[in-house]
Amino acid sequence: MSKKISMHALAKSIEDEFYNKSENGKVSPSYKTIERRFMQFVGSFGIDIKELKNKNGEIYLEETEAVFVQGIIAQSLDKKGFVYKFLITGELNELDLATLLEIGDFMKYMYEYMTDKMSDDDRDSYIMDLNRNFKYTALLERENIYRLIDALYLNLNSLLYSHQVSLLLDLKKVLEKEFVRSNIEIVLNTIEVAQIIKDHKEMTGEARIDYDYLNNDDIAEEYRQRDRDILVFLEENPLIKEHIETKLNMTVEELFK
Known part of the structure; x- marks a missing residue:
């Protein structure tokens, strides 16, 4: 059984880490600063810090959780770090290529930070969670598609202008067709998922799946993240939301929360 690490012990470890890295041995964050960073990190995921405290008001983490959190907090204390820019200053508030590169560097940092401090499986699981929460791979591929379209456009320069327009219109038709197809697929899939969740709740009596x-x-x-994303999608698309609620005689909040 893995031992639990207290928040105080974690803070002491972070203090020591920064003390050892400092040139004069005087740069060391206080416990309050570390605790505040931890609360900001937890709050960014919509988690109430009270849920993590025991009856004595103390916070204990599993060993692997402590390593992960220590890496996050260390980044939040580094003014050049992604977490500091993302959580503290808010300067990374646009998902452009520069931000994606910062996320990529951050995930590489976390991968290296956790290596040899936990099992490879645990490390890879945390990296997968980060990827999922930031939607890193999906957003990176979206950026790659944008760049591919730009590159395609530049490749047309040697063609007649009328030919350029014709090829771009053909590409536009392909994208429009895929957009319509994906819209239909998303709506049908959302209805199917909602029906499955409703059936599960009615069969088991459980409030949530x-x-x-x-x-x-x-x-x-x-799967949980998918359900959260579906709820956001439906809240942003009231007509689809109304259709599902009418069809299943349940609110989407009852289904997906």
């Missing part, structure tokens, strides 16, 4: 039966934490979390 937790996906623990999948016996795989990473896969279960991916």
